[in-house]
Amino acid sequence: MFQRPLLHLITRTSLVAQITAGLVAGILLALLLPQAADNVSILGDLFVTALKAVAPVLVFFLVTSAIANHKQGQPTHIRPILVLYVIGTLAAAVVAVVASSLWPTTLPLTDTATGVTPPGGIGEVLNTLLFSAVSNPVKALLEANYIGILAWAIGMGLAIRNGSETTRTVISDLSKGVMLIVKIVIHFAPLGVFGLVATTLADSGIQALYSYGHLLVVLIGSLLFVALVINPAIVFWKTRQNPYPLVFMILRESGVTAFFTRSSSANVPVNLQICERLGLHEDTYSVAIPLGSTINMAGAAVTISVLSLAAAHTLGIQVDFLTALLLCVVASVSACGASGVAGGSLLLIPLACSLFGIPNEIAMQVVAIGFVIGILQDSTETALNSSTDVLFTAAACIAAERKLSEQEA
Template identity: 50%
Template sequence: MKKYIMKWTESSLILKIVIGAIIGAILGVFVPDWTVIAFPGELFVNALKAIAPILVFVLVISAIANAKSGIGPRFKTVIGLYLFSTFLAALVAVTVSYLFPVTMHLTAASTEAAPGGLGEVMYTLISSIFVNPIDLLAQGQYLGILFWSVVLGLALKSVASSNTKDILSDFSKAITKIVQGIIQCAPFGVMGLVFKSVSESGLGIFTQYGQLLLLLVTCIALVAFVTDPLISGIILKRNPYPLVLTCLKESGITAFFSRSSAANIPINMNLCERLGLDEDFFSVTIPLGATINMEGAAVTISVMTLAVCHTMGINVPFPIAIALCVLSTLGAYGASGVAGGSLLLIPMACSLFGISADVSMQAVAVGFIIGVVQDSCETALNSAGDALFSATAEYHDRMKRGVPVNFLGEFAKKVIK
């Protein structure tokens, strides 16, 4: 048995995931009633969601408690990249929506509760920090988890003995080992997730809301293949596409099917480790990115809001559209790291144009209809960006310090192998 397990773990994970996705799609078309096939997908996502809060909490505490000096500049760089890329994603969405305006059928009603405004979103974010850490872990509230793990890590850094820090390090390695075991089950999980999507939704969403979906996917693709590489390339002054494509393949594929940035945190940490990044660095930046790097959410909020405006015949001057970019960027930070987290922020953006919640919540309902594809693409962009900008920030820091960085031609081969 050990021999077969070793062969399984040594074979290409991406190839196994692709095979699992193909099998899931075929089964979803021909035997949609066999709902038991979706069970491994539910287990896989639940396992990632269960371990991710503990992983973040333990790794961040251990990283800070054992941290060496010189991490500060990298954090400033990656936070700046997260914020700027999210705003640029919103700007891309607004520009494309201006060039190719689309409308939607606002006939569905929705009873979901939505934030009343940006102030409410920011209040909720800040107030969610000062909650019992045990409750935060149970609920998977990553902003609060990050806050308390940083506080505890700083406290332990100043008072803990070397033995205590070693125990923390060993505990974080044990949690990481568990995560690696879960990741090896990804092909079965993806098979179940693909089966569920195909058996429940089929291809019908491409006909009724095809134009809107095409616009959203186009904007996300432009961000993934144009603006993000442009940012990374300018920072590194080298061809960024080997890094970009590797992050999309290794992180984006699993995020596409799990539709959860939070659940993909262990995947990204595993990728960063294989890329040779500093664990003290990426163990903080990856969960942080799952919280504030919301490029896909900014795209969704901007496109859906302007689609509502076009449907209602509201003229949106470009300067006001820039204000929408800012609002979408700030609102995206409040989007949760779970499927559909950005949709409930559409009414907040629509309020900028005086659109009532009754109308804007219908757009939310439309968003859930096309969410199988929209949210999958959005999450893939968000999660791949977390790994991309973490790597960009660290490589940039190494280059500034004169450390040789010959990664853009070699690391991709190493990861693929």
């Protein structure tokens, strides 16, 4: 008797409301019964693992199907999205540099990071990306290497375009089948968020964040400024309409999930479903979203810039305008390759620190601090990165539709 009304309530309640309920329940559990939080951590781990497992397969079949079934002359909007990705990442780096200059941060450089190896330069980062593109397709799928997945999916799609209609139909059906599995996984998001929130808040390491309060204020403040001011301004420039309804909707549905999963690749299925619900062009978002999860890294640009300048300020190094401008460019280029380097954006900090002549030993101490504050830093950075993928994709599609309507009128 009780199960039927409960099932009816769940089916009639929106997924966002269910996720909010899971969020609140996780917070309450962590605050009231922190010792019980570890018991529900499996829910979060299962959810993230399921998303990571299905995402590479989904991207491969979705991109292959979109290209194989693409009709000659049918418009796509990849180029303007790539322009928005570049503008957004560079603007984020500028915001971080300005914020760090207005509110300089000094760090207690005592511990060193061990067991991690940063890239030797931008050339190594770009080299990693190039080799990722020609990776073995099976290995690319297993390691969620989206550059390699996209390269193979595009190649297969172009090859299958010349094949029979039956083959293209099979690929299309496979794509729809994987998307159905994704929708089923996403319906478990409330339980996943519940487990992730409870485990994160109950983590004793969060106490260590207090000693880095100023750094976190500058870092997270910069990330929020990009999300709530810079990105909306870019969307307004592109669409010529009020950006905030779209911005808040995407932050609520994509940003919150990415915040707790702390994985851009795990959030790819979520973003693809949002694009589908928004009615965007499938040939566009099926490529733009997985590509954005690899190269659209505004949050990483902010992290690299803020922590690098914090190291410079700690050592009393004066940063002139040209060096700050160069840091913006280096942080933007490096951020695009962050996902191709083990350790993400934090391991690219020594590369940026080299601009100021900071020794690698000191830079690695900054990396160690990055790992300490990673609970909030990585969560907020991923939320900005992943939600921006959907935002800029939607903005480009909306702008293209508006331009087409004006031409028809």
